[in-house]
Amino acid sequence: MGRSSCVLRRAKLACDASSMDNATEFTKRLVELLRSERHAMAEFLVALAEFDRRGLWRQRGHTSLFSFLHRELKLSAGSAQLRKTAAELIQRYPAVEGALREGKLCLSSVCELAKVVTTDNCSEILPRFFGLSSRDAAAVAVSIRPVENPPRREIVVPVRSAAPVVASRDAAQAAPAQVISFHAHEVAPESCRSEPVPALLQPPFDPAPAPKSSSVDWLDGDQARMHLTVSKAFLKKLEAARDALSHSMPGASRETILEAALDELLAERDRRKGLTARPQMKPRPSTRPGRHIPAHVRREVWARDGGRCTFVLASGECCGSTHRLELDHIVPRACGGVSTVDNLRIRCKGHNLEEARRVFGDALVDAYAGTGGGRGAPLLGAAEAHRLTRSATPASSTGALPRRGSGGPPRNAAAAAGTS
Template sequence: MNDDARALTRHLADLLRREQVAMAEFLVALAAFDRDRRWVDLGHTSLFYFLHRELGLSKGAAFYRKTAAELLQRYPELIEPLGDGRLCLSSVVELAKVITPENRAEVVARFFHASKREAQAVAAELRPRELVPLRDVVTALEPAVPAAAAALRASAPAARGAAAAAPVADLPARDLTGDQLVHPDEPDSTPGSARAEQAATAQPAAPPRPRDEVEPLTADLRRLHTTVSRRFLDKLAAARDALSHAQPGASTEAVLEAALDLLLAAQDKKRALVKKPRAAPPRPSADPRHVLAEVKRAVWKRDGARCQWRMASGGICGSTTRLQLDHVVPVARGGASTVENLRVCCAFHNQLAAREEFGPKHMAQFARAPDEQAKPRPTLPGTRVVHSDDPGLELG
């Protein structure tokens, strides 16, 4: 099975290299196409509209490729890192905001292998916004419109008279999930009747969970966009009042940071990272799964609060979420709760280790369907249940 996975990995890596080379070749050809303004010969008003209308790319994809093609015309040295994967389209868009003939040699490498958010942070550091306003803005969200109501609203243009002829240019372009597209240059071209038909036939679905957005402003400042409940705002106001003696007029950032400090301190205590003076050495436990606080502390410190699962390609998983302590040699196999036999693992790799040790058939009895999460699960003989929110224990 591992040999098959390695063979598939080599095949996927080869396909990825070909994709990166093909993208670089496409952008080089597109840059030449744009330099000669060949899109004019086809009746388009810009390269963006050619990509969107003629080649059928989404607005976001068209914008990314347009930006990259224009940048390649000025900085052809970007072709090589695009072809080998050091640069991707999202990082090129951010690079375009800050690169100059003077800084090109130093700046380009800072965007290598950067995610979109990391590239945004680098761009904000190199060209920070001036006079960044420090403010809190609270806005009310419109209630979600049911699909049936949306269909009726979209299918009633005749009753609205002249209002039905209003252009859709003011409507933000959105994809099928309702998220606004990256580049709203062009109005939504979907006819109103088609939108009504889509709404009428759509299955009712739960509203998507609002996404948090972090917008880099300078090297140190970020703007956080998040959706909260009224209950949260009430708690925030109460927390600000509670902090008013120690920090009069505390900002929202100060209040939330104080709360986060308390949360992290509690988590450190739970992981036994906070050392408490003891009058006497702890008594040995009869439970082989019991992990002494000093052992927990040593393991968490040694592993740096990151999953230590060894990857087939080398290195470790490195996850920092849903962490637990895992016995390298399971207790059921005679393993001890010592520093040497414990490691930090994420929940996924903790469960994977148990499946590899005891077999998937045996571990299937411990799996639960989503609607059974509240029910107690069976346990291995001589073991106890371990939940992912208890980082001091392990699953199997």
């Protein structure tokens, strides 16, 4: 018995030593792989920086480096933005490349570094971001340059709710739409700047387990946080309105879009009640009749192209953007092209400008862009586009609202060159 137990003990010690050796070797292997991963990421970012510097994403049919990373390399939006920011920093500050290679700087902290780094302070503040998480890096960035107007977050989350108890056959036949909890903005009390917003919508029913349909939490005297429950149809209309206002209000938040809609509603009410001057019954004569595109032509082009940019990327994928849409002349006006359905197509602003560059060259387009002519001709009015969207296409895509009193559509570089 004593001899057998001794043998078993030796076998156990041998197994433990073998396991320890395996764990040590495995750890070494993981360290090597991690080092190679950092090196590969750094090499990728250096190559990406050169790719961006030469503007090669344009040759692939994209309007930005982000579009190339997201659409062609199939990176998520967050991953694409991180790599884009890192590539831009590498171009400006070579020290960032070394920090990434050595693992001192991670991608998640790059965006925070980009907010505060300059040529003068790079050598001083770069080490302060070494080894930090994104949260810690954000705190360091704020300590270096406090944010005057903290950014707001907009959150749209689905809400699971039990089916309501119906009391009649008619109520049972009316199936309620799926509801979504829409938080207009989520900000800390100290960042309050906007006016309180009234509750706009009431859902068709009040599910028992769900919170109340709308509520207003006052943060201070000038700011409130509003919570309301809306349908998917409401969100589609909201995104359609954002597209419609993408020319006059680029990058507008949902709060800004809703406020603009309320302004339009109140102005229309005042006009109907005679509280404001009546609109001009006769349209103003166009000061540039040769550039006028008839409304029926715009509507037909919209229906044919589905209210989306029809540019085809080098990968064979259609752009399909519904943002800042413009009309592009296939044969430019400067080359004798006419404003007919067959000679018009829908392009987003970026691809419209790229077409102008291809036809007329960078120098001419940059000259117009440098004089502030960076606004494209809107495709349709918001109300008309929304009506066509509902009747012709399921997508919530619209053109941009023309500026009131402009007397005609604004111009951008492509329009000035005769391609939009």
